[in-house]
Amino acid sequence: MVIKHLHELYDNACNRGPVNIAVAQADDENLLRALDRARSAGFVNPVLTGNKDKIEEAAANSGFDLNNIIIAETDTPEAACVSCINMIKNGSAEIIVKGNVKTATLLRKIIDKDKGIPNKQLISHLAIFESPFYHKLLCVTDAALNISPDVNEKAAIIHNAVELFHKIGVSNPKVAVITALEYVNPKIEATLHAEILKQMNHDNLIKACIVDGPFALDNAVSKKSAIHKNIDSEVAGDADILLVPDLNSGNILYKCLNFLGGAISASVILGAKVPVVLTSRSDSEQSKLYSLALAVNLS
Amino acid sequence: MVIKHLHELYDNACNRGPVNIAVAQADDENLLRALDRARSAGFVNPVLTGNKDKIEEAAANSGFDLNNIIIAETDTPEAACVSCINMIKNGSAEIIVKGNVKTATLLRKIIDKDKGIPNKQLISHLAIFESPFYHKLLCVTDAALNISPDVNEKAAIIHNAVELFHKIGVSNPKVAVITALEYVNPKIEATLHAEILKQMNHDNLIKACIVDGPFALDNAVSKKSAIHKNIDSEVAGDADILLVPDLNSGNILYKCLNFLGGAISASVILGAKVPVVLTSRSDSEQSKLYSLALAVNLS
Numbered sequence: 001m002v003i004k005h006l007h008e009l010y011d012n013a014c015n016r017g018p019v020n021i022a023v024a025q026a027d028d029e030n031l032l033r034a035l036d037r038a039r040s041a042g043f044v045n046p047v048l049t050g051n052k053d054k055i056e057e058a059a060a061n062s063g064f065d066l067n068n069i070i071i072a073e074t075d076t077p078e079a080a081c082v083s084c085i086n087m088i089k090n091g092s093a094e095i096i097v098k099g100n101v102k103t104a105t106l107l108r109k110i111i112d113k114d115k116g117i118p119n120k121q122l123i124s125h126l127a128i129f130e131s132p133f134y135h136k137l138l139c140v141t142d143a144a145l146n147i148s149p150d151v152n153e154k155a156a157i158i159h160n161a162v163e164l165f166h167k168i169g170v171s172n173p174k175v176a177v178i179t180a181l182e183y184v185n186p187k188i189e190a191t192l193h194a195e196i197l198k199q200m201n202h203d204n205l206i207k208a209c210i211v212d213g214p215f216a217l218d219n220a221v222s223k224k225s226a227i228h229k230n231i232d233s234e235v236a237g238d239a240d241i242l243l244v245p246d247l248n249s250g251n252i253l254y255k256c257l258n259f260l261g262g263a264i265s266a267s268v269i270l271g272a273k274v275p276v277v278l279t280s281r282s283d284s285e286q287s288k289l290y291s292l293a294l295a296v297n298l299s
Numbered sequence: 300m301v302i303k304h305l306h307e308l309y310d311n312a313c314n315r316g317p318v319n320i321a322v323a324q325a326d327d328e329n330l331l332r333a334l335d336r337a338r339s340a341g342f343v344n345p346v347l348t349g350n351k352d353k354i355e356e357a358a359a360n361s362g363f364d365l366n367n368i369i370i371a372e373t374d375t376p377e378a379a380c381v382s383c384i385n386m387i388k389n390g391s392a393e394i395i396v397k398g399n400v401k402t403a404t405l406l407r408k409i410i411d412k413d414k415g416i417p418n419k420q421l422i423s424h425l426a427i428f429e430s431p432f433y434h435k436l437l438c439v440t441d442a443a444l445n446i447s448p449d450v451n452e453k454a455a456i457i458h459n460a461v462e463l464f465h466k467i468g469v470s471n472p473k474v475a476v477i478t479a480l481e482y483v484n485p486k487i488e489a490t491l492h493a494e495i496l497k498q499m500n501h502d503n504l505i506k507a508c509i510v511d512g513p514f515a516l517d518n519a520v521s522k523k524s525a526i527h528k529n530i531d532s533e534v535a536g537d538a539d540i541l542l543v544p545d546l547n548s549g550n551i552l553y554k555c556l557n558f559l560g561g562a563i564s565a566s567v568i569l570g571a572k573v574p575v576v577l578t579s580r581s582d583s584e585q586s587k588l589y590s591l592a593l594a595v596n597l598s
Contacts, residue, residue, distance in 0.1 A: 143479075188446060225581045228580045246548075255516035260520060
């Protein structure tokens with residue numbers, strides 16, 4: 001299956017009906033606006049944590065109707081995160097959304113081996129883009145969490161992304177390992193990683209996807225460019241997943257697509273027992289809404 | 300002065316009249332097509348090096364008219380590069396253009412301390428983009444040569460870029476040091492580099508420009524995004540020059556703008572006694588033409 005538009009994921013979410021989501025410290029006006037739209041569309045049912053007075057103030061300022069909304073009152077950011085995690089554990093919520101709490105605080109609680117809800121080898125950030133310059137949805141990982149992943153961590157990042165693609169109906173996604181070059185240069189570690197990851201895919205250590213690389217970005221997203229460089233690969237020019245070398249390059253690519261590429265995006269944190277949505281103030285309203293919809297697709 | 304379109308640099312080049320350029324091993328059909336357009340526009344006068352038979356064949360295939368064109372015949376790629384360098388030394392050419400020769404071969408000859416034409420502390424690649432999503436020309440450096448520059452090398456890369464901006468008429472360019480974050484994280488070296496480069500600018504060790512950072516890319520190119528993050532900087536949202544963390548991130552940004560951003564670009568190698576133009580097969584015809592025009596602006 002080929003997915004061309006984020007709207008398709010949004011429609012899936014609407015069809016799936018409301019999913020309970022736990023919001024960590026919900027006194028965040030921008031987030032409440034996005035939650036209001038997602039609730040109106042019928043795909044989320046938010047349960048809020050945090051200080052009740054502050055939540056009521058933020059709700060009033062953002063036009064979020066608190067009628068029939070459960071507020072689990074908590075005193076500290078840490079307590080709000082724990083409250084959300086407990087909702088996941090007892091089955092009363094299926095997604096966690098970050099509100100007015102630091103990302104590090106929330107993620108530390110989530111990956112805690114004893115009291116958290118870790119699942120996979122590592123948690124990773126994934127963004128899916130709808131670009132006016134590409135023929136289908138295109139994913140970038142990891143643009144936000146893993147600073148300088150080694151090759152095993154990169155395999156885990158691929159694994160998280162592939163599992164997501166399976167859940168949204170893309171059965172054998174094409175993974176392009178991106179570097180500055182389309183050939184191995186021992187001075188550029190990411191090109192060596194690409195060779196190893198390709199071999200791991202060949203040896204079935206990375207399954208249910210096609211991994212190829214190293215690619216310069218143009219070879220991964222432009223068939224014409226791949227032909228110019230005599231690259232014969234079914235991933236070339238048709239990648240679903242772009243595995244980036246590190247956090248700097250991933251974040252720059254993410255921001256370039258959103259701010260200098262006319263793309264729209266949805267993002268989610270993968271690798272915990274449930275999807276985690278972190279929206280940032282600089283994300284557009286639409287991007288926040290699509291991120292919630294993406295998480296509902298995965299729950 | 301604010302330059303909005305690459306066409307302005309092209310017009311400048313046309314007004315300046317023909318500049319002699321030395322072409323290293325000219326049997327490259329795509330390059331000859333671009334040279335033909337630049338010659339018709341009146342801003343270059345190519346002097347070709349390489350094997351005469353091969354050049355004549357490539358010229359015939361690409362419709363390049365060899366009438367009144369000097370061919371300095373050479374036997375090897377190295378000899379072609381040396382021939383070009385000698386033309387620079389004796390004043391018979393003002394720009395070097397790479398033809399069908401490896402980049403490394405040409406650059407090694409150029410930076411050779413004894414026989415080459417090095418000038419600045421280091422050579423660096425600079426690309427100028429005209430993006431439909433930005434309000435003026437935007438430069439990315441270094442996307443092609445320096446793999447993992449240290450802070451002194453980054454200062455030299457900035458210096459090369461600033462000198463270019465002065466030559467095209469932008470007197471005090473705004474340099475944004477790009478990383479994944481808009482604050483210092485000791486685990487991400489590029490954020491530390493940003494602090495040092497900013498201080499070097501403050502201490503007048505990096506002159507005639509405004510350096511600020513670290514910035515995530517969005518803060519450098521979007522005023523709205525900078526305001527969201529409470530960043531108060533005259534560089535934020537209005538950068539002329541994006542200094543990237545390393546080759547991987549720079550190349551990915553370069554390719555993203557060109558292949559997923561609808562941008563057009565011109566590129567040049569800086570830091571030698573003359574501008575050096577390296578066009579790649581995957582560059583568009585227009586991009587090759589604009590690169591030649593940019594080099595003429597600098598000569």
